[in-house]
Amino acid sequence: MPLDFYLNAATGGLLTGLVYGLSALGLSVIFGVIRIVNFAHGEIMVLGMFATLLIFRHLGIDPLASLPIVAAGLFGFGFLLQDMVVRRVAHLADHMQFLLMAAIAVVLISLCLMLFGPDAQGLQVDYAYESFAIGPLLVDKVRVYAGLAALTVAGLLFAFFRYAPTGKAIRACGDNPVGAQVVGLNLRRLYALTFGIGTACLGAAGAIMLLLVDVHPYLGPSYTLLAFIIVIIGGMGSLPGALLGGILIGVSEAVAGLILQPSLKSAFSFGLLILVLLLRPQGLLGKAVR
Amino acid sequence: MRRILEGASPRARVLLAALGALLLAAPFLVDSYVLSVLIIVLFFAYVGQAWNLMLGFAGQLSLGHALFVGIGAYASAALFVHFHLPPWAGVFAAVALAVLAGSVIGYLGFRFSIRGAYFALLTIAFAEFTGIAVAHVDWLGGSGGLFLPVSNRAHDDLANLRGSPTMFYYVILTLTAGALALCSWLLNSRLGLYWKAIREDQEAAEALGVPLFRCKMIAVAISSGLSGIGGVWYAFYYNNLFPETTFGTSHSIELILATVVGGVGTLFGPILGAFVLTPLGEVMTALTEGIGIDGVKPFFWGLAVAAIVLFRPSGLWPWLYRLLALGNGTRGGPR
Amino acid sequence: MAGRRRAARLALRGVSKRFGGLQAVSDVSFDVAAGEIHALIGPNGAGKTTIFNMIAGMIRPDSGQILLDDIPLVGRRPDQICRAGVGRTFQIVRPFSQLTLLENVAVGALSWTDDIDTARAHAREMLALLGLGGRAEALPGEITLPDRKCLEVARALATRPKLLMLDEVMAGLRPAETDRMVAVFRRINRDTGVTILLIEHVMRAVMALSDRVLVLNNGRVIADGSPREVTRDPEVLACYLGSEDLG
Numbered sequence: 001m002p003l004d005f006y007l008n009a010a011t012g013g014l015l016t017g018l019v020y021g022l023s024a025l026g027l028s029v030i031f032g033v034i035r036i037v038n039f040a041h042g043e044i045m046v047l048g049m050f051a052t053l054l055i056f057r058h059l060g061i062d063p064l065a066s067l068p069i070v071a072a073g074l075f076g077f078g079f080l081l082q083d084m085v086v087r088r089v090a091h092l093a094d095h096m097q098f099l100l101m102a103a104i105a106v107v108l109i110s111l112c113l114m115l116f117g118p119d120a121q122g123l124q125v126d127y128a129y130e131s132f133a134i135g136p137l138l139v140d141k142v143r144v145y146a147g148l149a150a151l152t153v154a155g156l157l158f159a160f161f162r163y164a165p166t167g168k169a170i171r172a173c174g175d176n177p178v179g180a181q182v183v184g185l186n187l188r189r190l191y192a193l194t195f196g197i198g199t200a201c202l203g204a205a206g207a208i209m210l211l212l213v214d215v216h217p218y219l220g221p222s223y224t225l226l227a228f229i230i231v232i233i234g235g236m237g238s239l240p241g242a243l244l245g246g247i248l249i250g251v252s253e254a255v256a257g258l259i260l261q262p263s264l265k266s267a268f269s270f271g272l273l274i275l276v277l278l279l280r281p282q283g284l285l286g287k288a289v290r
Numbered sequence: 291m292r293r294i295l296e297g298a299s300p301r302a303r304v305l306l307a308a309l310g311a312l313l314l315a316a317p318f319l320v321d322s323y324v325l326s327v328l329i330i331v332l333f334f335a336y337v338g339q340a341w342n343l344m345l346g347f348a349g350q351l352s353l354g355h356a357l358f359v360g361i362g363a364y365a366s367a368a369l370f371v372h373f374h375l376p377p378w379a380g381v382f383a384a385v386a387l388a389v390l391a392g393s394v395i396g397y398l399g400f401r402f403s404i405r406g407a408y409f410a411l412l413t414i415a416f417a418e419f420t421g422i423a424v425a426h427v428d429w430l431g432g433s434g435g436l437f438l439p440v441s442n443r444a445h446d447d448l449a450n451l452r453g454s455p456t457m458f459y460y461v462i463l464t465l466t467a468g469a470l471a472l473c474s475w476l477l478n479s480r481l482g483l484y485w486k487a488i489r490e491d492q493e494a495a496e497a498l499g500v501p502l503f504r505c506k507m508i509a510v511a512i513s514s515g516l517s518g519i520g521g522v523w524y525a526f527y528y529n530n531l532f533p534e535t536t537f538g539t540s541h542s543i544e545l546i547l548a549t550v551v552g553g554v555g556t557l558f559g560p561i562l563g564a565f566v567l568t569p570l571g572e573v574m575t576a577l578t579e580g581i582g583i584d585g586v587k588p589f590f591w592g593l594a595v596a597a598i599v600l601f602r603p604s605g606l607w608p609w610l611y612r613l614l615a616l617g618n619g620t621r622g623g624p625r
Numbered sequence: 626m627a628g629r630r631r632a633a634r635l636a637l638r639g640v641s642k643r644f645g646g647l648q649a650v651s652d653v654s655f656d657v658a659a660g661e662i663h664a665l666i667g668p669n670g671a672g673k674t675t676i677f678n679m680i681a682g683m684i685r686p687d688s689g690q691i692l693l694d695d696i697p698l699v700g701r702r703p704d705q706i707c708r709a710g711v712g713r714t715f716q717i718v719r720p721f722s723q724l725t726l727l728e729n730v731a732v733g734a735l736s737w738t739d740d741i742d743t744a745r746a747h748a749r750e751m752l753a754l755l756g757l758g759g760r761a762e763a764l765p766g767e768i769t770l771p772d773r774k775c776l777e778v779a780r781a782l783a784t785r786p787k788l789l790m791l792d793e794v795m796a797g798l799r800p801a802e803t804d805r806m807v808a809v810f811r812r813i814n815r816d817t818g819v820t821i822l823l824i825e826h827v828m829r830a831v832m833a834l835s836d837r838v839l840v841l842n843n844g845r846v847i848a849d850g851s852p853r854e855v856t857r858d859p860e861v862l863a864c865y866l867g868s869e870d871l872g
Binding site for chain 3: 484486491499555
Binding site: 095114221266267273 | 415
């Protein structure tokens with residue numbers, strides 16, 4: 001019985017972890033190519049969650065069906081944000097970039113606050129309480145769908161960077177911006193695309209996440225920190241690393257939640273972050289370049 | 291004082307003297323509301339000065355300075371609540387613990403070569419971790435918060451830091467002036483020049499005989515110690531401490547905002563930034579109160595900060611310095 | 626300054642360094658006698674800068690010994706090696722860009738004095754020596770590239786080295802400026818006796834300055850002798866053929 005208990009929690013954590021991983025992918029893509037640390041990460045994801053909620057309420061569309069719409073919307077948002085604002089601080093010191101992103105985060109939180117109020121809001125799909133029985137395991141349907149959806153989007157992203165000419169060009173920019181410019185790539189446009197792709201990941205992750213949790217404006221910072229932890233554990237700029245880190249955090253969070261008080265869960269994540277920073281700062285799958 | 295004024299024009303000297311006189315006389319000139327705003331201004335100016343020493347002088351970005359303020363606050367408050375230890379004695383424990391925390395982070399960060407954004411994340415992680423830990427220690431009030439007894443407010447008791455806002459005002463004014471003098475002296479010392487060299491290019495500095503590790507450790511120790519003192523003042527002024535608001539990343543950001551807006555790496559940047567931002571926040575509160583919707587104030591607040599980053603990226607002080615022609619043209623730039 | 630002799634003897638014994646699959650330096654041994662000027666020449670990638678970085682402590686050799694007046698340098702930090710008497714310049718100039726020229730040079734002088742005013746005074750002397758006396762309050766970005774090279778030298782000299790290592794300080798200078806630099810190094814060497822090891826591609830400067838020339842190729846010493854001997858060495862000529870002008 002206790003073993004089943006842990007296995008159930010671990011499976012749930014694994015599926016949630018895939019969604020975490022997808023969200024962290026958004027952070028990793030932006031950092032890996034543009035070298036901007038997106039401190040407004042969680043807030044942008046919350047924006048995606050609210051958008052999904054609106055679509056569900058007014059049009060009755062399931063989050064998984066509205067995922068492409070939300071992702072497309074946030075792609076546009078990210079594209080414009082990079083091209084009109086973030087681009088202008090690329091030459092500034094780290095702390096100025098950080099401050100700009102933090103200011104953007106504050107603006108987004110307060111925007112959500114003004115539009116939706118401070119209370120937690122959620123949605124209920126009709127399959128909310130159904131589950132699949134796999135051997136001894138009993139897994140929530142929403143979680144399975146969420147994990148599969150996250151995996152699909154991540155797979156599309158991998159394929160894009162591997163096979164699409166634009167994806168390859170973006171990778172080239174990340175590896176060697178000067179060289180990319182020399183061979184005639186339009187850095188400004190590719191950076192905007194990259195930021196857009198990063199925020200589109202967040203939109204997708206937000207839409208999926210709304211199946212699992214309720215949304216409120218102050219959710220942002222905790223998602224930002226979570227994504228940082230995941231990306232650093234997986235390795236900044238490594239896409240498979242982000243997914244692996246997400247799974248690792250998802251599972252350990254779920255299991256730790258059984259053993260520790262819930263309030264200590266995040267202490268566990270921060271402890272893990274400190275350890276990884278000290279022992280393997282390039283992350284589990286990152287390249288040792290520093 | 292001589293060092294602070296080095297390279298300043300006569301106009302700057304007059305302005306500085308006038309500002310000093312105004313600040314000294316402020317409690318007799320303004321009402322209690324304005325005084326309360328000035329008190330917050332000076333607190334941010336003081337902590338900003340401490341943080342600036344680490345990033346602006348020595349080039350090490352900390353985004354977890356709330357940790358040092360929080361440790362100082364909690365240490366002195368807990369000793370006062372449980373052992374009736376007066377803050378003038380508690381401040382030693384506060385500084386010792388804050389410096390210890392700073393040294394641990396610095397030691398790990400510098401020995402393991404964690405730089406830039408990664409070092410910043412390390413400071414965030416330590417601050418958040420400590421906040422969660424404090425929330426689980428009943429002796430420190432747990433997540434419910436630690437409260438100082440609010441009594442004896444009738445007369446000023448400097449030794450126990452119990453008294454009127456005017457007393458707190460003069461305490462924080464003294465601290466701010468002291469931090470300014472200390473930073474100014476350090477900046478013109480051998481250590482200060484070493485810090486600036488490290489900030490610009492640490493490998494070139496090392497090749498010129500600068501002991502990197504020692505210099506960076508000293509910067510972190512002084513910065514965290516000063517922040518710890520600020521924490522003592524913070525605890526006794528506000529009388530209540532909550533783990534999340536004290537150690538959280540948003541508190542860290544709040545503490546560094548004035549310096550970034552005023553100008554990182556300058557002596558007067560933290561002070562100017564605090565004098566701009568805090569009143570700006572107050573004005574926004576007043577303007578948006580009538581609207582009655584949450585989030586209006588932080589919305590405009592965020593836009594204002596973003597605008598400063600985008601349009602005055604080196605801070606307001608260097609710009610004001612040129613605008614008012616405060617230099618006498620002998621030295622490189624604003625200080 | 627004259628009369629204060631500070632020269633050191635440098636010895637490398639079987640020094641090797643490997644970067645991944647590349648043997649950057651293999652089993653290099655040579656001696657620089659106190660007070661002499663030696664040049665280190667060789668094609669790009671021969672391992673010259675790697676040798677500099679190992680002497681200065683920025684890179685740790687895989688094997689071998691580096692001795693400064695019989696004091697082992699391997700394992701010491703760059704700042705300790707600087708204080709032991711090794712001053713170096715960087716191939717690509719690395720000024721502290723927000724510090725004035727005077728402050729840039731004063732950082733070097735602080736390696737032997739605690740007093741900031743003494744350091745500033747010494748920095749002024751060094752700037753004057755390198756022809757930058759009038760620009761003490763300028764920022765590095767406000768002076769020309771040849772002047773920045775002089776700044777780099779002034780900074781290294783300010784540490785009062787016993788061994789001065791110059792990494793391509795003449796590159797990109799006009800002939801007249803090269804001659805000025807050569808004269809400065811001659812004078813410093815004569816006045817203080819400092820030992821100089823230079824990496825140089827400008828043969829005009831190498832021939833004019835050096836007591837001895839070491840030729841490196843693929844991480845090995847292929848010739849070691851007087852400038853005249855080295856330029857006649859068939860192996861040296863073969864390795865330079867068509868790529869460099871030895872005139």
